[in-house]
Amino acid sequence: MNTNLRSFDNLIFINFKLTKLEQMNINKVKEFYKNPRAASIEALKIVQKKRNWISQNAIIAIAKFLDISSTDLEGVATFYSGIFRQPVGRYIIQYCNSVVCFTTGYKNVKKSLEKKLNIKPGQTTVDKKFTLLSTCCLGYCDQGPVISINKKIYKKLNYSIIPLIIESYNDIKKN
Numbered sequence: 001m002n003t004n005l006r007s008f009d010n011l012i013f014i015n016f017k018l019t020k021l022e023q024m025n026i027n028k029v030k031e032f033y034k035n036p037r038a039a040s041i042e043a044l045k046i047v048q049k050k051r052n053w054i055s056q057n058a059i060i061a062i063a064k065f066l067d068i069s070s071t072d073l074e075g076v077a078t079f080y081s082g083i084f085r086q087p088v089g090r091y092i093i094q095y096c097n098s099v100v101c102f103t104t105g106y107k108n109v110k111k112s113l114e115k116k117l118n119i120k121p122g123q124t125t126v127d128k129k130f131t132l133l134s135t136c137c138l139g140y141c142d143q144g145p146v147i148s149i150n151k152k153i154y155k156k157l158n159y160s161i162i163p164l165i166i167e168s169y170n171d172i173k174k175n
């Protein structure tokens, strides 16, 4: 074990606490697995649910709670596109950039999203409403190009339909 890293972890950990509810829910998931590492994704999702993203301090706190290394957990969090490592907007738009959507024209969809939102992938609009991210296959390869907005799937897209989809979210009142 890297002792320097461990003591650094302890320092950062002071600033971040899992809530009782988060601890309880992570414990429930842990019960299903022999190896606590297997509970990593679910634990990350539990913490992300209310906080909207997973900070470095959250990684350290969750890793400690699962008794696994924060480097391991960091690897899982980075690999899994559903875990956000920076603050995100109210609506998370993910466009598929995998090979089939490449052939059906995801680049035009991306261009249209960038133009309408006035942001680049990885960024959030000034009003914190939309975050634009790329993702790998969303599972609808025969109906590409595909995007998801807060998990709602939009298929068979083209450049011109994107502004209409975004506008439909501008009409939704915050509840």
Ligand code: FES
Pocket (backbone or CB within 6 Å): 096, 097, 098, 099, 100, 101, 102, 136, 137, 138, 139, 140, 141, 142, 144, 146
């Ligand atoms: S390749 Fe885009 S949904 Fe599968």
